[in-house]
Amino acid sequence: MADITDTTKGARAGWRAPRFDWTMAVFILLAVLLVILIVSPLSRLVIESFSDPKTGEFTFGNFAEVFSRKRYLTAYWHTLQLAAVTVVMSVFMALPMAFAVSRTDTPGRGLMYFAVLGAFIVPPFLGAIGWILLAGPNAGWINQVWTSLTGSEEPLFNIFSMWGLAFVIALNVFPLIFIFATSAFDLISSEMEEAAAIHGAGPMRTTWLITLPLALPAILGASMLVFLETIALYGTPALIAIPARFNVATTQLTTFFEYPARIELAMAFSVPMVLITVLLLAAQRLMLRGGTVAVSGKGGAREPMKIGRWKWLFLGHGVIVALLAVVLPAAILVTTSFSVAWAKPFSFGNLTLANYREVLFEQETMRNALMNTIQVSLSGATICTVMGFVLAYMIVRKLVPLAPVLAFLSVAPVAVPGIVLAICFYAAYAGPPLSLYGSSLLIIIAFVTRFLPIAFVSCASGVRSMNPELEEAVRIHGGGRFRALAEVVAPVLKKSLMGVWILVFVICSRELSTAMFLSSYQNRVISILTLDLSEQGEYEMLAAMGVVLLVITTSVVAIGIRMLGRDFMLRRN
Template identity: 45%
Template sequence: MFLWLAMIAVLIFLVASPMVRLVVSSFQEADTGRLTLANYVDAYGSLRHLQALFNSFELGIGVALLSGVFGVPIAWAISRTDMPAKSLVRLMVFGAFITPPYLGAISSILLAGPNSGWLNKAWMALSGADHGIVNVYSMTGLIVVVAAASFPYVFVFTNSALDLVSSEMEDAANILGAGTLRTTFGVTLPLVLPAIVGSLIVSFLEAIALFGAPAMIGLPARFQVVSTQLWQFFEYPVRVEEAAAYSIPLLLITILMFWLKRSLVGRKGYTAVTGTGGERRQIHLGAWAPGAG
């Protein structure tokens, strides 16, 4: 009983207290502490601030979708096929997982910086062009950079879920005439849909909360996201209450994302009742395997 109460107290101190303080500060005047809506008027009365909020939505959605495109096929291939060099692929994915996003931003700038990145310099040397072909200083470049650091979330969630699902229902689908592609999209992936949706939500929230990569790529490209805009609220003169009001959408978005996950998958019975999990039959890639001749 004491341990249970202690855990609740710790959670209230670490999670609930800062959130309550954030909400209360967003409605307070800086000097008097009186309740006011002026902080919200100042925070959202600027077109620049609203554009930064929209940019964060665009970044989060783009990163979540691209992370799914990267992570789900790799997770499926490792868990469900006889793809060679699985250990190496898994190691490379985890390497991306432990690499800080701002280091990924630095490497991407060195690789795809306009006219000075290695890719652009190689292109100009080979083609004789006077400008490069890729530019990391853009929203598209930022989405790719952040997704390269976030897709391991999708991989880990999806791969772990796939490893717990046996091949019995996939075998049943094949017996009934379904091919590999139809079985994958009609049986395998729906079974792990909660894990996929959860990982996409984590990738989205990770993207909109990042500061380092958006600051290194977005600011030189002359566009803001919520995290970089919040940083500017703490330049002189410091506007803590306005920053609190501006950050409330991040809190609301987090709540909305988890509600959306529950609404999408909470009522669906994507559950395989197979006891210990059963065996997983691997798909033979044959000529599709890397190095197959």
């Protein structure tokens, strides 16, 4: 009996209360933060659009006013026209390049990758400025050369038109189609093409009858993304469409914030844009799940198709796209940044370093905008990557309740155009009780919300590829979930995480739509300041500021290429 008593006492003495699982507490806290981050601003879209501005009561009056005004309906129609033309132009630019790189023996593939990567790095608003300087109807360099050679008073190009606007946007968004099409072409076995060749079909006939139909779902899916990117873009339309008097949805949205601001109308006007986005994203997902060889198979043996003299045509096409998308805009920006007056012919007397001196040392507004851009980009990329990584781990491993719901919330911002998301954040957080308007924190929160889907999807793909036994081994030896994350999962996925960070950093540095309604005089970023300088006609300093931004982002991407490989930003997860 004494032995039993002693044993019981010994067991009690060795007993320890179970430690509180801080890991799970952090996971639940992060899940709550995700709900607040996504649901709070997006709910404003519904609440404000159905609220009477005077009484706050439920009403359909906002939608009635939106759909009864011809100006608003015209903006919708112009947006759909613009998006359709942009898709056609983007396909024409990207598809031959994707086919040449993936399926043929065309030389100069590195040049084509350069065109795609360069088009991604150059922000849309800088590309638009470059083409205004190149093809403006009065002082554009191309039109000046045309006038001097022909004596014609009519400009060769007028960038201030719907066609000019679609052309400039297409030069920026065609990489989307290139990435999807290349991924599809890479998964197609060359056996069927070889069989067609045996039966007498030439390279182009084989491509038209076999290769393109197999890749068609991916191409259509990418075209839908280009369509959505076009209807959501603000910077390029603000620079080109407004002077062209071509009203589109995003430029129309800004008019609702003229005094007195009518947020309820802005929300109601935004709802059709969100619905279009949701429908096209759903259609794209169904299309890419169609089970075709191009998008779901593992591919087979692939031999480059020998296309004879056609390869020089493909090479010429790639050279032209690289010139139009990267070389010409970058060259005119660099030239303008060193000019006293950009419209004057080249001469040593017109060269100066004063623009860079003002941007970097003398103009406090520009220096602050540059520092704000770096700050929000670094913060946004870091928070987004860490949050996306932890969310992906706890959702994929099903460590918290309602994991599918959290997964849906993590990717939900994809369905909301950036400028609409900015309006939602303005309505939710600009006023009391938080009163965040005028602080960089509001822009950082909006950027994290907007680009969280990029980090989450990429990290979730990496976590799924890992065997959970590695993490369980850490836990068996007494480690917690955070230790498993820090010592096992993160090191294995470090290249993926670094790629996500660089990608989000570059996107944040060039983002304009999301920052549009959230920046004030104190927290302006470069993209916002670009619009102000363009309206003032100060293209020389604008170009200098843009070149500094390009140097920063290009350096970051170059580091990524050095460490992660040439195409780390061009992979489709």
